[in-house]
Amino acid sequence: MSADLEHIRQIMREADCLYTESEVEAAIARVGAQINEQLADSNPVVFCVMNGGLIFSGKLLTHLQFPLEASYLHATRYRNETSGGDLFWKAKPEVSFIDRDVLIIDDILDEGHTLGAIIDFCKHAGARKVHTAVLIDKDHDRKARPDLKADFVGLPCIDRYIFGYGMDYKGYWRNANGIYAVKGM
């Protein structure tokens, strides 16, 4: 079934802007500087978590000033819905990272099921150390593992359904150049 584009446009018109483009870009630069300080000598394999991690990964990678290999993996839990289900692997990593440092880049740490499962996968597959970077860490008490924190966080976020900078509303508005909260959600 095709999306109701008028509904999709209305979501953007009525959304609340939580972070402007320049605020997000500043946060990405800050995260980049922290990663440069901490991982410059680690020769990491860097994984973008598709689809949501696409924009943050692309922008963040250009701030990193040391040798690294870049790849992707695709795990999804929401499948274009606004509440999550079981984690489904669409593409597991193909690069070997036995005894390598791994950096996982995703758009959002919400309940944390996705990041937790990816970390477990990397550890089982022999990674020496798994580092994680997320653009947004959503603030609520529904975390799957309360002790699971990302090593590098761009911005905190209130407990609303958000889109932009890679995050979607029903598959749309990943391209929005700010972080927006859906009206009433």
Ligand SMILES: O=P(O)(O)OC[C@H]1O[C@H](OP(=O)(O)OP(=O)(O)O)[C@H](O)[C@@H]1O
């Ligand atoms: O912390 P969690 O509650 O697990 O949610 C976070 C995950 O949900 C989104 O992915 P989604 O499954 O929507 O797939 P997508 O990247 O294709 O949007 C997002 O990109 C994270 O990977």
Ligand code: HPA
């Ligand atoms: O708030 C959200 N927005 C978009 N995608 C998401 N995946 C988990 N939480 C969210």
